Amino acid sequence: MTSRIIDVAKSADSEIPPYELYFLDSKKSLDLLLKKALPNKKPDEECPSNLLDLANQLSKKCKGLPLALTVLGGVLLKKRGDDHEWERVLHTFDWYSDCKGCMDVLAMSYQDMPYYLKACFMYLAFFPEDYEISATDLIRRWIAEGFIPYKEAATKEKMAERYLDELFERSIIQVSRGSTYGLIKSFTVHDLLRDLAMHEARQQNFLTVFAQASDVDQSIREIRRASLQYHVQPQQKDPQFMEYLGPNIRSLLLFGLGYICYRNPDAQVL
Structure with missing residues (x-):
């Protein structure tokens, strides 16, 4: 089990001290960011110099927080290695050294979503913290709400599956169970991302x-x-x-x- 509350961790087993997770150092931060932003690149291949400098600056902004690095990597993944887009990400948004900085990274992930995905993301606030969400049930709800457009080349169910895959690619959801065919069966949402979904949903009266x-x-x-x-x-x-x-x-x-x-x-x- 994991918890940000030390007393909760101590009460799990009074004889075993909790294992405290620390922030990542600069090298591990950079490695994690590049792994998420450039997943098709082999580990032994060097990152292009024009991206490496930007990746170093971006990873430092996350202050070693794995969640922020993972979410930011999901944003960069959609930029397809375009150094101008990476530079825009670096200079367009405000960053902070405290917890608010992490929320800014998470908010940036939301702001970077296409319009059709934002409603699907805010809908995740419907579910309680740490709730394991059934992909099938959620897809049915999205369709009933009218979030999924009709496409001649694909059913609404298939379109909704693509939206769910895109949320996964952006590191918004964490898959709990998947099928042998690579489909998502159930997933959870990190509580910080759920807080963001609740905030955006409340702001827009959604x-x-x-x-x-x-x-x-x-x-x-x-x-x-x-x-x-x-x-x-x-x-x-x-x-x-x-x-x-x-x-x-x-x-x-x-x-x-x-x-x-x-x-x-x-x-x-x-």
């Missing part, structure tokens, strides 16, 4: 996540998508709390609810 019953009140009746991610104890039954979501709700996901009463006939629950 989706609202409720962590506890008290979050639901009369002020959120205009939302169209909602995710309830809290547990309702039997003694806390409230048959009216679902009505607070209002008549405009069209997509609703429920997680960990011991009791639910739904009274809005005009809404759809996907």
Whole structure:
């Protein structure tokens, strides 16, 4: 198990001290970035000099944080070794030395997505932290939401699979189970990337996540998508709390609810 909270790690086994992960040094940072940005290049091949200098500068900006390096490598992968594009990435965005710097890297990954992929990414905020998401279920939800366009050369399911593969290539999702044919069966989302999805979804009024019953009140009746991610104890039954979501709700996901009463006939629950 991994945790950023030291007390959680210590409580797992009081007799074995936790193994603390440290930031990568400059060489390992560069190696990880190039591995993600230039996956088709053999390890014994030298990186082109015009890219190596830029890669060194970019890897230093990540301050040895593997997540930031991996996500940034996914962004550079889409630039196909174009040194002008790599330089634009280096100089266009603001970088910081603290945790916010990592979030800026993650936000850059979102900003670099094509428009059709952004809605699919924000939709990941529907699911709770560390939740293993079924690729089949998610694809069905994307299609039901209208995120997947019709193409004569491919079904909507195939198009959605391509979108999911692209999120994987950008290091947005972490595959948990895959098929022998290379298809993604289930995956998880790192909590920092999930936080980013929630932030963007909230900013664009795309989706609202409720962590506890008290979050639901009369002020959120205009939302169209909602995710309830809290547990309702039997003694806390409230048959009216679902009505607070209002008549405009069209997509609703429920997680960990011991009791639910739904009274809005005009809404759809996907």
